[in-house]
Amino acid sequence: MKENIATIPLIKAFNAKDECPFCNLEREAEQHAVSFILGSAYMEDDIREKTDATGFCRHHFKMMYDYGNRLGNALILSTHLKKLNQELAKEMSDFAPGKSSLLKRMKRTDTTTEHEPQTALGAWISKKTTDCYVCDHFRKIYGRYLDTFFDLYLKNEEFRQLFEESKGFCLPHFGDLIETAENKLNDTQKKEFYPKAFALMQENMERLQKEVAWFVEKNDYRNKDKDWGNSADSIQRGMQKCAGGYPADEVFRAKL
Incomplete structure (x- = not known):
């Protein structure tokens, strides 16, 4: 390539x-x-x-x-x-306080959802x-990486193979990829890309679910002599898949 x-x-x-x-x-x-x-x-x-x-x-x-x-x-x-x-x-x-009202004072403060700030x-x-x-x-x-992804996906067979053989993406970055595809691909290209991307994500999300499930089962004394398979580090990889990042990374420090 x-x-x-x-x-x-x-x-x-x-x-x-x-x-x-x-x-x-x-x-x-x-x-x-x-x-x-x-x-x-x-x-x-x-x-x-x-x-x-x-x-x-x-x-x-x-x-x-x-x-x-x-x-x-x-x-x-x-x-x-x-x-x-x-x-x-x-x-x-x-700072200038807003007008107060009985209705506002009676209303419970809701911090469970994001709200636009009410003051400057x-x-x-x-x-x-x-x-x-x-x-x-x-x-x-x-944004440049997302654009480059689709540029390579459309023009480079070797990169398409890399994509199709990958482990997919974390959910946040997968969301960004799908949103970008809406603007970068034409209707015909979308019909090809989305099924591939969805199958890739489903396959790898299910793989991780099984790996984490086996991690749980492996901690049963009856399975103590069985092989861990790919489950030993499945917790951090599962967390990454759900929310992004690297939970198990060591602290990044200056090299002395």
Whole structure:
């Protein structure tokens, strides 16, 4: 298969043969971003300007803390907090409470579903706690990976075979793939792609269900001498299939 700078990461991810090639790409991207930020980039004014404005999500703050470089983390956090405090002070100064009513006061607070913020301050906080420099790094290239997937799928027989012999995708990335297919494929191509993608997902979801079920059965003393098969690591792979990511990954740390 002829490879180029746009296709190499995607082909490499499919050749990894794990439960989701897009999870593989996402892990590579976020590790690269964290290494870049905490390597030396945090000393560059243009990078600090971006991290000051955007900040990080809870997951990637934890990843940065685990990575190491306490001074680098402190410098990034110091100027980010300074900008955050300036903006927060303005938002609170401009805050104007909405009109109250008996109906609103009687209504139970519902936190079980997502609601649009009712105040400008709430909207600002929502944005500040969901924006993330590392997440943005992957989002910027993720669409390109999805486009490249369909470009290769339509034009390259070897890649189609890689896809058809893969273990499918995690549910979140599978959803993105299907949504992208709606725009990237014509009606005839959809009639070919969807049955293949659906069969691939069904086969591999059922495979994992059986592997996890055997993990449970294997812990019965009557099965202690039987072979584990592929079930020994089925818990983490099952979690990945359901929600994405790599639950069993070791903490990503700076190489000393």
